[in-house]
Amino acid sequence: MSTTSDRIIKYNPATLELVGELNRTSPDDISLIIQDAKMAQAEWIARPLKERIGILKRLQKHVVLNVDNIVRVICEETGKPRVEAMNADIMSALSATMYSIEMMPSLFQPKNISFGKLSPMMKYLGRRSYIQPRPLGVIVIISPWNYPYGIPFSQAVMAIAAGNSVVLKPSSATPFSGLEVQNAFVTAGVPEHLIQVVLGSGGSVGNALTSSAIDRIIFTGSTEVGKKIMADAANRLTPVTMELGGKDPMIVMADADLHRAAEAAAWGCYVNAGQTCACIKRIYVHDEVYNLFLDLFRDNVSRIKLGYGLNDPEIGMGPLIDEDAVDEMKVHVSRAVEQGGKILFGGQYLEVKGYFFEPTAIIDLPHSSDIVQKEIFGPIVTIHKFQSVEEAISMANDSVYALSGSVWTSDLAMGKMIAERLTGGTINVNNVGYTYGLASTPWGGRGDSGFGHTHGIEGFSELLESHHVHVDRGKFSRELWWHPYGRENLELSHGLLNMIFGGQYSRTMTLLPRMRRWLKGR
Template sequence: MVRVIYPHAVSRDMGSRPIINVHNPATLEKVGQAVSTLPEEVPGLVEKARQAQSDWAIRPLAERTKILRQVQSALVDRADEMAELVSQETGKPFMESLATDIMNAISVADFAIGRVEHLFRESKVDLGKLSSPMRLLGRSSYLVPRPLGVIGLITPWNYPLAIPYSQAMMCLAAGNAVLIKPSSTTPLTALRMRELMEESGSPPMLVQVAIGAGTEVGEAVASSTVDRIIFTGHTEVGRRIMTLASQRLTPITLELGGKDAFIVMKDADLNRTAKAACWGSFVNCGQTCAAIKRIYVHRSILDKFTALLVKEVRSLRQGYDINDPTISVGPMISERAVLDMEVQVSRAMEQGAKVLVGGKRTEGLPGHFFEPTLLSIPTQNMDIVRQETFGPIVAIMTFDTEEEAVRMANDSAFALNGSVWTADLEQGRRLATTLKAGTVMVNNVAYTYGLGATPWGGRGESGFGRTHGDMGFEELVERQHLHVDKGKFSSEIWWPPYEKENLEAMRDFTGLIFNGKRDRLLHRLLNVRRLMRR
């Protein structure tokens, strides 16, 4: 069935608007089409979202929570429908669509909804050494959480539901509206998501969707008057979005690429570790920012571990059939992506890499398929280790000591995720804390995006800021400082007119509070009090 879904801004009389035709990369068949938003329409979408947000923000928390629960329930009820659409747009196996898109989306949103009351709880500020004098003076400080307004979400094609839905639900839970700019490769999922949200009770216009090319519509969103931008995607595009956002000093969260390291210690459970390495490397055909790209194995177990991993990789079934649950690897997103994999493998072989499994296009399938590929790498100083690889290629290398493993793992411009595999949990925790990454796991890999309570994000070329968890929420609200004075005194010692007594009182106050000088204590207090009652 060919779907045609319209953004809010678009009349069903398409006129001369650009039409985006969506094709399944596994079959090359047309899935549907979407009508582009024009870049000049983006400011109007922001204004509509802002109007809806002004009403949403003042609704009682209980009412907002109830509506978000209804939205969540609707997605749970239509999980298979949405997973099928995700598979049609991306070609990924239905199991992956359900587990990594739908389940992750629901999990993060559930955390967000349950955290609303805590998020909007006013907190009193501890003023340190000034707490007692401020209390005596009748003064106190509070942090009052307030929504930011309209959040621009520029999201990628690889998880067309998990990323926009989880981010949107956190934004809505924080009292904001959203303008979502999904990838033009997978626009139908985001449009259907918005429809589903409104059908289940989300206020009209609170969730806006702008469809179109990133170089036009995406840049229009980045240049607009949104109150924050959350960008998920390629590092170079993130730099461009940040440059545009800086023109208005719009704060931005960047979740960019990864080159995740996987360290296998000599006491690791090799069977489990090999299975984990296989899944973590080739989930979504390796088109995942948190996918494993660098495997470091202790030299004493290299041969045994490599044999187990090769066996696991060769057992993967690649293809596309929503009704066949045994398919474990889907296609690349485009022909251009396949060509990039071919170039990277060719370059790696020129630099001394050995292909252990895969290394070429998958034969006998109509779409954009590339074989799950395992490379043996003689040295860290190779392009395949240094550059981002957004596809099913993983490099395996050896180390002799803990220090060498950590040094090699940290020798990367990217720092999103990493993992350590060992039976010694104390050793695992120790190594994990030395790795340069936003999230490091011990004896598991790549799945914590679905843990809504835990922060998600990286550093370096992997970006900055966090989504998910309380840290993610902090980027979606403004903590306004509220200082309340009961007005007990008619003046302050630092208010004019300045006199000798003011200077003495200020010295007395400073010495008393910060150095604990209690000599002539009564005199000091009376002097300060007298000046404040002028």
């Protein structure tokens, strides 16, 4: 990918062939785009729920019927294998659409609030509270290039299902995939401007977006850029959802199914050429099975075929996104060797057309070494021994990142215990990395992996305003805490405090008649 002052020029990272050129959005146009989004959102939420659900059903049908063309665009921009575009991007998009359709009838239903132990008193007073969920308004989605269709589509469909409009800024490395997302919604029949795509760099178009009068920013990308976006958003107190970097651990216990664990690791480490925030980046193996696991892991990885997988279904790993990514991997490997690491396999850039780097595993590294502690956005994993559960948990949690991870064991009770002690948004027992495609499950991290959630009811809660309404039937003419103050309302307040919070229920029969007379007023 390269840019001129007003054009984005995109090349296929697997073939280095030109994919196409697109005009960049002018930052001067952002204010009008936001205004259009506000008007489209008002039109959208005014439409009957049944009509909105029908449009999302047409959206799902459009993706299913046009899957081959969408996959082609994804593969041309990223070079990833066709099966990965299908499973990770398309399946995730469809899962989020189906989940959104299922949830829409309940999203806007008022939800009564229980007053707990105060409920009998509040009922006597004729009062109730409820939450009326409402859309936030305009949601800005700033999405990455590694899953250029699945991530923005999933986030957009949930935002739109929740009654919002969307302004999407895809990565400049994958602009055509972003336009495919927009095209799907437009074809399905959403109002004009309900979803708009802006193209350009984060430093120009991105800054113009994040400093605009919008209602939430959902950012998926690096921790460094996430911090800059948060700083911009703070000027307007715009809420943000941050899905940032990862350094996912995999713990392999001695009683694990090693064949399954090794096969899972081969996929979990090198899916999308390791360019995934939820890739396995650190493997911790019990000392008793360490050597056997290494042999099984190496054997599985040796069967991964590198290349361009648009038309070859046997390709198991595609290229890195650009030449800079290749250079970064070279530096990481060199630095790891300098710090005492031993290359188990891989470590080389392939001298062929395209940005291909071998699947790489490094052993014998100190846990404090750079490659163990820093996020590595490529096909490199480090492997470590442990002797006790406590040691494994300690090493797995020794990271500023906490997105996801996995535990492998035949003892499910042990697996759940370890999973519950690991720091991270999602911890799998005997599986890895796929729950992003389960739209009903939340996705998010802690620490330098960000905060907030996409997916699940937790994700919807960040796309809706919890509008609290309190209703008083007007049974009484005044309140204990209203003016004028005096000895009587002070005594009643003190008695009420002791009765409710101090457990002095014996005073109820004398206190309540006095309160009733007071509340009835003059």
